[in-house]
Amino acid sequence: DWTSDSFIETTIAELREKLGDDKVVLGLSGGVDSSVAAVLLHQAIGKNLHCIFVDNGLLRKDEYQSVLDSYQHMGLNIKGIDAKQRFYDALAGISDPEKKRKAIGRVFIEVFDDAAHEVQDVKWLGQGTIYPDVIESLSVKGPSATIKSHHNVGGLPDFMKLKVVEPLNTLFKDEVRRVGKALNIDANILGRHPFPGPGLAIRILGDVTPEKVAILQEADAIYINNLRASGLYDKVWQAGAIYLPVQSVGVMGDERTYENVVCLRAVESLDGMTADWCHLPYDVLAKISNEIINNVKGINRVVYDISSKPPATIEWE
Ligand code: XMP
Incomplete structure (x- = not known):
């Protein structure tokens, strides 16, 4: 034994x-x-x-x-x-x-x-x-x-x-x-979630710059801290934010913004070979989204990934 x-x-x-x-x-x-x-x-x-x-x-x-x-x-x-x-x-x-x-x-x-x-x-x-x-x-x-x-x-x-x-x-x-x-x-x-060796480089779609890394680190930290605060971190197998090379229009006060999108990903899995997206509570997602958009300069839109593996992979790259 x-x-x-x-x-x-x-x-x-x-x-x-x-x-x-x-x-x-x-x-x-x-x-x-x-x-x-x-x-x-x-x-x-x-x-x-x-x-x-x-x-x-x-x-x-x-x-x-x-x-x-x-x-x-x-x-x-x-x-x-x-x-x-x-x-x-x-x-x-x-x-x-x-x-x-x-x-x-x-x-x-x-x-x-x-x-x-x-x-x-x-x-x-x-x-x-x-x-x-x-x-x-x-x-x-x-x-x-x-x-x-x-x-x-x-x-x-x-x-x-x-x-x-x-x-x-x-x-x-x-x-x-x-x-x-x-x-x-x-x-x-x-209790740490799995984290890929290439790190945030494969969560920044397209080319990697220190500026994009800094933006993604802020958004990801808000996401992960909220998962911890709401007791969800240990229930999720892996979570992280992804920086998309897509800009979209937003409004901030009376100004038009044209900034990037961050995608949130959270999955349940046993070994990473297959995975289901987590049904995170809407109120938690809402809080995370607001916090990211209000605090992370360069991001004006947050989306949530509802794809399972297969056919999607856990990481976007
Ligand atoms: P995918 O994206 O293939 O990921 O569904 C399955 C698990 O492997 C991790 N992963 C990596 N880990 N180097 C690593 O050390 C890599 O290049 C790499 N790519 C994916 C991923 O985070 C997930 O846990």
């Missing part, structure tokens, strides 16, 4: 045996999987675990600082790297979703590699890969592998020459959460 306590005990013993005095470098994303993997490794090898957290400029509003703070609070040996400008430069003028993903993946590897080189004599790359990722990366016809290139798995560039350690690669998501809870990881991190 599987219990999180026995998993933790066995895994820590195995990690100690396998890693000895070796150093491990691990990229944290703020998500559940990499956080749990980091805490397990930290309990096994302490300061020999070197965590790297990259600000790609595509995270949610204030996410970088608050996640960095909670990791530091957890005692992890972590280095934060502000690489916003490198990502914005690489994304300039690119509209195609797959090209955005490739640009982001490439810059991430460069930034991560630079940071990893600063760790003397590092031997291992730690990853938060979980069992469904392993299966997906093995299957030729995995829908997301063919439709969208996820770059979380098998992302070991040749030049890093590191051995890979993946303490969670036999676990399903709910087991990872149980392990995380047993390890006393902040509920804020464990």
